[in-house]
Amino acid sequence: MSGVICGISILALTAVEGFNGLVIFSSVYGFSLGAYNYALKVYTYERVRARHFPRAWSFIQSSQAIPLFLGVPLTGKLQFIIPPTRTYKTHLVTLGTKAICSYSKTCSILTNPIQYELKVPM
Numbered sequence: 001m002s003g004v005i006c007g008i009s010i011l012a013l014t015a016v017e018g019f020n021g022l023v024i025f026s027s028v029y030g031f032s033l034g035a036y037n038y039a040l041k042v043y044t045y046e047r048v049r050a051r052h053f054p055r056a057w058s059f060i061q062s063s064q065a066i067p068l069f070l071g072v073p074l075t076g077k078l079q080f081i082i083p084p085t086r087t088y089k090t091h092l093v094t095l096g097t098k099a100i101c102s103y104s105k106t107c108s109i110l111t112n113p114i115q116y117e118l119k120v121p122m
């Protein structure tokens with residue numbers, strides 16, 4: 001549920017006007033993002049238990065860093081290739097880059113823990 005609230009608040013960011021709106025946005029987004037991270041940590045702990053938790057949590061943290069390592073440099077290079085004008089082309093390319101990075105993150109999260117969990121004896 002907290003992931004849905006994060007998404008809705010990001011979509012509502014375009015309609016925010018003024019300082020009070022930004023304070024409300026940052027409060028809602030920060031609270032829901034914190035709830036999502038805590039729920040993810042608790043769920044991971046439930047699945048792998050205390051013995052393998054540090055390894056599993058470090059794997060999840062590294063898979064969450066993939067979009068940062070790929071998306072930020074790629075977006076920077078795309079801004080030099082495509083001049084930053086006020087056209088929809090720049091926004092679509094940036095959105096496509098973020099979508100590709102999020103897709104790669106989702107695939108790595110969904111496939112590798114299943115293989116990892118099967119190899120770990122309980």
